[in-house]
Each structure stands twice: as C-alpha cells, then as structure tokens.
Amino acid sequence: MNFSLGFALTAMVESLKGVPVTLFLIVATFGLALPISFSMALARVYKIFPLDPLIRLYVSFVRGTPMLAHLFFFYNLLPMVIRKAMFGLGLNGNLVYDLNPVWLALFVLLLNYLTFMSENFRAAILSIQKDQFEGAYAFGFTKAQAYRRIIIPQAMSTALPALSNSAIGILKSTSVVFVIGVRDVTANAKQVAATSYRYLEAYVDILIIYLVICFLITRIFQLAESRIRRR
C-alpha cells in the first residue's frame, strides 16, 4: 500500500485553489445558457425557418463530436482570428495572447451546453398541455403574455430535473478544460501530482471535491424545485 495521507492533504489544499475557477465556469456557462437555450428551444418548437434546421444541425454536431476536440480547435483558431481582426481594426492584436484561457473554456462549454439545455427546454415546453395555452388565449392573453405568465413558469419547473443534470454535466466537463491551460481544480491537482510523482492522492482529492460540488448542485436544484411549487 502506498497512499500518503500527508501528501493527500497538501494536494487537497492546492486543488482547492482551483475551486473558484471551476465554480465560475459552471455559474457563467449555466447563467448565459439559460436565456439563449430557451430561445433556441422556442425556435425549434415553432419551427422558425431557418433557425430550426440550423439548430438541428448544430445539436447534431455537438452531440457527435468530442468537447476535447472543440477545446483544441478553438484554442488554436480563435486567438488567430481575433488577433487578425484586431490588427485590421488598428488595435494591438498581440494583446490576444494575454487572454485568460478561461474565456475560451467558457466559450466552448457554452457551445456544448446550449444544445443540451435547449433540448431540456424543448422537452419541457412540449410537455405542457395544450389546454394551458387555450386557457390563456380564451381569456385574451397575447402569445407573449401567455408565455411570460403561464408557460415559462411551468416549463421552468418541468425542466428543472433535466437542467440539474445539465448543470452536473457542466461540472463534469469543466474537468477537461485544463488541456488549454485553465487553472481549475484538475489543473492544480495535476500540477502537484506531477511535481512529486504521487498521482493517486491528488486524483482522490479532486474526486472528493467534484463529488462535493455535485452534491451541492443537486441540493440547490432540489431547493429550487420545492421553491417553485410544482403542481
């Protein structure tokens, strides 16, 4: 047996320093994705051309390709494009190299989870009975009013369990963004592990951290569910 509790503690302290970055990525991705993915779901439910087929293609692309590849692809492509664009505008494009990779990670996470969350919302909207719309329309609600007051609140509470799964998915996906140099939990743990050749302790540590965050996310959504009274 070769497991050093002392080192596990040291590595834990180091890994915990990455928690704010990990949490930021989760909150920012989820928060930005909420309104956009809901709009995407509406475009699909109402088959708005050309958004509907485009979103379908986009969903198929994201589902069928690894996020790891997206990360590497955009990590190499975006700075190049932005740099050229900035020089084109007469700005100092080299500033792009100071860009914190966390923004790229956010971009790629968003790219991925927009699709999952829009599917969550689409399923929720489709699950709302037609009579809820008719009840509103019959009393003179406009479509926008019906959505704001009746449909969205119901879709939100129906979508919550699926959204909770998506949020956990985001958490799990953040564990890969170290490959483009984001200093998250995993990156910190890997660094400690590499300097001392003690991998097991470090990975057990981050496993614990991820399980705790996962538990917290689950709890938050459970609370939200009991808050938004679902009937």
Add this chain to the structure above:
Amino acid sequence: MVEFIEYVIQVVPKFMKYLPLTLEMALAAFLCGALIGLFLLWLEIGPGRRGGPARLFAVGYGIALRSVPSIILLFLIFYGPQSLFPKLGWGRLPKPVFAVITFSLIYSAYFAQVFRGAYGSIDKGQLEAALSMGLTHAQGILRIVGPQAFIVALPNLGSMMVLIVSETSLAYLIGVRDLMGEVTTLNARSYNVKTVELYFVVTMIYWGANAVIERFFGFAERKLRQGRGNAP
C-alpha cells in the same frame, strides 16, 4: 482555401488508420457497460429485492458514477492500482484497456437507467400472460419482456453509443494513440502550423462516424419494429 482542401484530403487517410481503435474502444465499453448495466438493474429490481442491500448498492453506484467526471475516473483507474500495488503489473496492460474499463463503469450507470425505463414501459400484463402460460419468471423476462424492452431502449442505446465514441477521445490524455492522439503526432510532424486544420479534420471524422452510428441504430429500430406493432 485550395491549399486547405488539399491538406485535408492528404491527411484524412492518416487518421482513418486510427478510427478502428476509437471504434473498438467505444464498442467494447458499450458492450461491457450494457452488461454491467443489466446486472445493476437485476440487483435493483430482481425478484425479492425490496429495500435490500443489493438494491442500495445499485442505487448508490448509479448516483456515484453519474457524478464522477470521466477524466478523473480514467486517471484514478490508470494510476490508482499502479501506485497502491506496484507489484501487480497493472501498468503493463495496454492503455486502451484502462479507457474501456473507465467508460464501461461510467456508462453502466446510464445503461441501468435506460434499461429500467424501457422495462417499466412494457405492460405488466405481458409478464403475467407469460407466467400464466407456464413460463418461468426468467423465461418470461428473457423471451417476452426483454425483446420488447430492447426495442424501446434502442434509440437511447444509439445516443449512448454516440456519447461513448466522443468520450473515448479522453483516452488520449493517458497516452492512447487513437484519433485524438494522432493529431498530436501529425501536428508535431507538420511543425505546428496545421493545428487548426488537423483538429478540424478529426472533429469531422468523429461527426461522420457518429452520423453512421445514428443511422445504424435508426435502421435497426425500424427493422425490429416491423410486424411487431408500434410501441409508443
């Protein structure tokens, strides 16, 4: 643009050599995961399981495995036994094996969910009818309920296979030379000036492979449904 297309055409065959490894890892993980998933479901809802430890284990396993990031479990399975029991020779196993173990374990939890849903969607009367005709419980499950549930589960199994194919790309991070790993090799060989092209190509290959897989599952579902009426 022409230069880009030429390069892509030139490099695709080099990637294609590694597509089989990616697909083999995915298929192995798919089959093992499905088997473990079935076993978990049996632990959970097999006869006389109400509230027992087997059931608790299956449920706890499901929650835990659905909370762990794949990459962390992959690292743990790759490094863990090696450092705990160095004499075991764990590290000498071929690297793809670690990926297969990891994804089998993770996806078994999802398989169990899919199977549970499919099993639940089959009318209880089907099993009762089988039992009343003198089949044993096991025969009823295997010959009557199982095949029907399998068809219901097919679309989800297809999505699962697609997800697993994409996930195997993580194996590159423990040094497996699969599709994703090949990018690094080719990138170094082209002095890092074709990185964007290489990742573009590899992404498209994953997409293409997954599109074929989705077609296949759609086709299989239609074939199996023929003449069996339309389950919801």
Add this chain to the structure above:
Amino acid sequence: MFEMRGIKKSFNGNRVLNGVDVTVDKGEVVAIIGASGSGKTTLLRCANFLERADEGNVRVGDKWVDVKKANKKDILDIRRMTAFVFQNYSLFSNKTALGNVSECLTTPRKVPRDEARRIAMEALTRVGIADKADDYPSELSGGQQQRVGIARAIAVSPDIIFLDEPTSALDPELIGEILLLLKDLALAGATMLIVTHEIRFAMEVANQVLFMDEGLVVESGPPREIFRFPKEERTRAFLRRFTSDFDYQI
C-alpha cells in the same frame, strides 16, 4: 349582443361546420345539443377563435368581425369581451384558485392588482369556494376546479360566456351542483352559449335550444317545443337516446 353568421369550417377536407347561424340576445341562455361529432364544440371554439373558421362573421356587442379578415387585434378584442368555460377546466396549473381568476384581469385586461384580487375574491365567493382561494388546481376536486373555471369566467364581466360541456368531465354526483350554479348565473342575468348533454338543464334554463347534426343547425326554438314536439326525425332519434338522462334533479 352575440351573433355568428354563415360559419363554415373544415378539417383536412372534412366539413365540420356547414354554414351555421347563432344569435344570443343579452341575458339569454342558448343551449346547443347534438350527438358527438355534430360540430357543436367546434362551433363554440370558432366563436372566440380558439379554432379559426374558414368563412363567416362573428359579432360581439357592436364589433363585427369577418373571420377571414380578422387580425390579431380583432381576435384579442373578441376574446377580451367574452369568457370560456372548458370541459376539462383548463385552469393554469402554476396559479392558485385566486391567481387563476385575478391573472385573467391583471395581465390581459390591465386591472390593477389589488382591484383584481378583490374582484377575484368576490367571484370565488359567488361560486362558493372562497375557502379554497390559496389552493392550486391539483389540490382541488373536479367540481371545485370547474367552480374556479366559472369564477374566472364571471370575474372578467364578459358580454357572453361560452361553456363547452362544462359538466361532462365530472363525477355524476357533482354534476347537479355545477348545473345549479349555472342556473343561478342565468337567473342573475348572465348571457351564455352552452354546449351540453344535460337535456333537463337545457329544458329548465335555456331560452332557446339549437339541435345540431352534421355541421348544421337542424332545428331550433324554445326548449319545450324542441323537447316535447320535435319536428325533425333526426332530433327525435337523438332525444330518444337521451330520455334516460332525465333524472338529474336541479
């Protein structure tokens, strides 16, 4: 007060309404009877554009609308002058009983919140479930839900209330009390157009009965005439099947 003229409607090439005329005067109750598939529910849904008729005109108060030319504003105007009671209640499941009523005042009609709550509470009291004001639809029985549905309809003080088989989803023992409530409303002067299978109710409460068959009004007139001395064979055939239903006391 309320009129529909020459209403025609097809679904996928199947004629459901074949040129129907309806007139309801102020304070009048008109009952539409007929077998299922005769088009009576579709007619009612065309009245407030839940279903859009292919041809015809609808009038509420002074507002005439040609269904072919009706724009969003025309439809909203018609809907805000009318109210609808659904067969399956169609209460908003994310709102309490009180919320269901007041929401229809505040959001589409811009009634101030406090005022809306007061009116809503009055309506709930009138239908006899003020004590359930804070309950959600899922906590209410079918009869209670339909009471909320009716409260919602009277609270918006509509020119006319459309009722689509308001008792047919209810347990038999609850039907009587809802019909009694509707009778009270009628006596208090509410204008109603009601699709119903309750022959006895139509007999006692309606000023006029329309019998529909195959998308047409086959026969119409005061209830006693229609039920006692039906002229058309189709009406007679229909009524024979319903004589056994004459046993609800209201």
